[in-house]
Amino acid sequence: MTENVKVGLIGPNDSVNETMKAAGSLEGIELIPFIYQHTEETKNIINQHSARIGHWLFSGPAPYHFALKEKLIDADHADYILLHGSSLLGTMLDAFMQEGAVLSSISVDSVPRREVLKMLKDFDLEKLEIHTAPELGYIPAEELIDYHEKLYRSGHIQAALTCVHAAYNGLKERGVPVYRISVSELAAHRAISVIKERSLSDLYRMKQLAMIGIEIIYPSQAQQRKTPFKIERQELAVNRVLIDFAEEVKGSKVGMGNGIYFIYTTRGELELYSKSHHPEELKEEIFANSKFQVRIGIGYGRTVTDSEQNVRLALDYAREKENGVVINIDEGGKVTEINSSGERLRYSRRSSESKWQEALKGAAISQTVISRIESLSHHYAKVELTALELSQWMNSTERNARRILTELESIGLAEVAGEEAGRRGRPRKLYRLLFGA
Numbered sequence: 001m002t003e004n005v006k007v008g009l010i011g012p013n014d015s016v017n018e019t020m021k022a023a024g025s026l027e028g029i030e031l032i033p034f035i036y037q038h039t040e041e042t043k044n045i046i047n048q049h050s051a052r053i054g055h056w057l058f059s060g061p062a063p064y065h066f067a068l069k070e071k072l073i074d075a076d077h078a079d080y081i082l083l084h085g086s087s088l089l090g091t092m093l094d095a096f097m098q099e100g101a102v103l104s105s106i107s108v109d110s111v112p113r114r115e116v117l118k119m120l121k122d123f124d125l126e127k128l129e130i131h132t133a134p135e136l137g138y139i140p141a142e143e144l145i146d147y148h149e150k151l152y153r154s155g156h157i158q159a160a161l162t163c164v165h166a167a168y169n170g171l172k173e174r175g176v177p178v179y180r181i182s183v184s185e186l187a188a189h190r191a192i193s194v195i196k197e198r199s200l201s202d203l204y205r206m207k208q209l210a211m212i213g214i215e216i217i218y219p220s221q222a223q224q225r226k227t228p229f230k231i232e233r234q235e236l237a238v239n240r241v242l243i244d245f246a247e248e249v250k251g252s253k254v255g256m257g258n259g260i261y262f263i264y265t266t267r268g269e270l271e272l273y274s275k276s277h278h279p280e281e282l283k284e285e286i287f288a289n290s291k292f293q294v295r296i297g298i299g300y301g302r303t304v305t306d307s308e309q310n311v312r313l314a315l316d317y318a319r320e321k322e323n324g325v326v327i328n329i330d331e332g333g334k335v336t337e338i339n340s341s342g343e344r345l346r347y348s349r350r351s352s353e354s355k356w357q358e359a360l361k362g363a364a365i366s367q368t369v370i371s372r373i374e375s376l377s378h379h380y381a382k383v384e385l386t387a388l389e390l391s392q393w394m395n396s397t398e399r400n401a402r403r404i405l406t407e408l409e410s411i412g413l414a415e416v417a418g419e420e421a422g423r424r425g426r427p428r429k430l431y432r433l434l435f436g437a
Contacts, residue, residue: 005199007192008049010034010042011059012165015183019059019081022188029196031057038166039063039141046072055199057081057191059183060110060163065137077202081191083111083163085119087184091161095179103158107151109133109144110163110181131157141166145174152176206268208331209304211311212251213297214242214286215318216259235259237290245282249273262311267300279326280340295319298328306331321395335368347375365407373404374435386420386428405431 009016009031016033023031032053034045042063046056056078058064064080067073088111096102106128108116113132120126131151133144144167148160159177162168171178216238218231239253242261246253251265279296286294297314301307314327317335321327328336337345348371376393377383385393391401408414409431417432 004028004030005055005196005203006030006032006053007195007199008032008034008045008053008056009059010036010045010056010063012036014165014180015059015081018183018185019057019188019192022185023192026189026192026196028200029192031192036063039066039138039164042067043070043072054202055195057195062110062138062164069138076198079191079195079198081183081187083115083181084184084187085111085115085122087111087181087187088116088161089119089123090184091179091181095159095161095177098179099159099177103128105129105131105157106159106161107131107133107148107157108161108181109139109147109167129157141170145170148178149174149176206266206271208267208300208302209307210265210267210270211299211301211307212249212263212265212270213295213299213311213315214238214261214263214282215295215297215315217293217295218259234290234292238286238292238294241282241286241289245285260315262308270298278342279338283326296326298326300328300330302331335372345372345375345379347371365404365411369404370408370413373408373433377433377435383433384417384430385433386430388428405429408433 005028007029009019011019013035016035020031020033023029034049036042036045039062042058043066046053046067050072054077056067056073058067058078058080060083061080064073064078067078068075088108092103092106095106104127108130110133116130116132120128120130133139133147139147141164144162144164148157148162148167148171151157152160159179160171161179161181162171163181165180168178168180216235238261239255242253242263246263246265249263249265249269251263251269254262254264256262279298283294283296286292295315295318297311297316297318299307299310299312299314301310310329310331314329314335317327317329317337318325321337325340326338328338330336332348334346334348339345347368372394373390380393382389387398387402387405390405391398394401394404405414409416413434414431415434416429418430419427420430
């Protein structure tokens with residue numbers, strides 16, 4: 001049985017009612033209506049209800065773009081009902097009926113210009129003169145009122161068609177012939193279907209298994225032999241912190257031996273935790289209680305096997321880093337490095353470039369290293385660099401960086417661009433990366 005998803009529906013009363021009717025024929029979705037008189041009320045609605053609503057559907061482009069502008073939503077968790085030519089045509093016919101004549105010039109807002117032109121062509125109305133508002137995004141109601149009224153007073157239009165409730169009321173008060181563009185059932189049905197699929201996808205993603213791997217960085221063997229009881233007490237302190245952490249993310253802790261612990265939870269719980277905590281906080285709390293430094297890797301997967309494989313890979317990556325970044329590997333093989341300041345570097349451990357795969361046969365460099373260097377190049381907006389700079393990017397030795405650049409050159413992903421100018425001693429080669437070539 002499909003699990004119902006909850007979506008907040010925002011708009012004026014008439015548009016919300018029409019959309020609710022369209023939703024009645026769709027299973028698996030529950031629309032929760034929020035009605036406003038003015039677009040700007042969207043801010044209070046979202047602020048008050050965002051804790052219980054994960055996805056939002058807007059009755060038109062105006063409240064949607066207002067919410068985006070105010071950074072109340074992100075585009076991945078919201079959508080709006082696109083007003084098609086069919087919505088406009090119905091309103092035009094209503095205007096013709098009420099005016100008792102076929103109008104030759106009108107103004108329109110909130111409908112894409114391409115939809116207007118398509119409707120005129122499809123219904124052989126190309127002689128009709130239509131003025132469209134300058135942009136599809138959020139425009140304050142007062143500006144829309146002024147736009148339509150100016151065209152009417154100057155004789156350029158005979159009537160205005162608007163989607164915005166406040167603009168409709170304002171134009172009526174000023175004596176401008178105005179008609180409200182209503183949401184069509186087809187447009188509402190399409191938008192609800194899209195937001196439903198997006199919500200379900202996000203719901204399943206949040207239920208995906210997540211595994212956090214924590215590895216203790218032990219002192220030298222000699223030091224461990226000198227203070228065995230101290231090490232045990234430190235390990236107990238680590239366990240206490242991890243038990244509290246596992247409880248907070250509604251997970252379970254498993255000791256894997258050799259100072260490695262896995263915590264099983266869901267992606268949703270971990271992302272909820274991450275909204276108020278930086279991954280570095282767990283490392284800091286462990287150190288504060290045990291004086292042990294640790295490595296942290298996070299793995300996501302569609303199955304237990306996939307997530308465990310990814311968390312082990314993440315810990316392998318973390319062992320290569322001297323600056324203790326947290327490594328996250330998702331089900332698609334995307335690697336995310338999170339440093340102590342919260343910056344994130346993303347790259348794939350799998351290359352989709354067939355030319356790389358062919359060139360890498362017999363090369364002493366992996367696809368993962370290439371993907372990471374490409375991401376670093378984009379991150380620092382730099383395509384020319386020396387071995388010293390690459391070593392600083394990758395927290396490795398200059399010798400290793402020279403070897404990597406030589407390998408990149410041999411497979412055609414780098415070339416010598418000259419030598420570093422303005423320094424004494426042996427000049428350093430300057431390489432140009434050719435990932436975009």
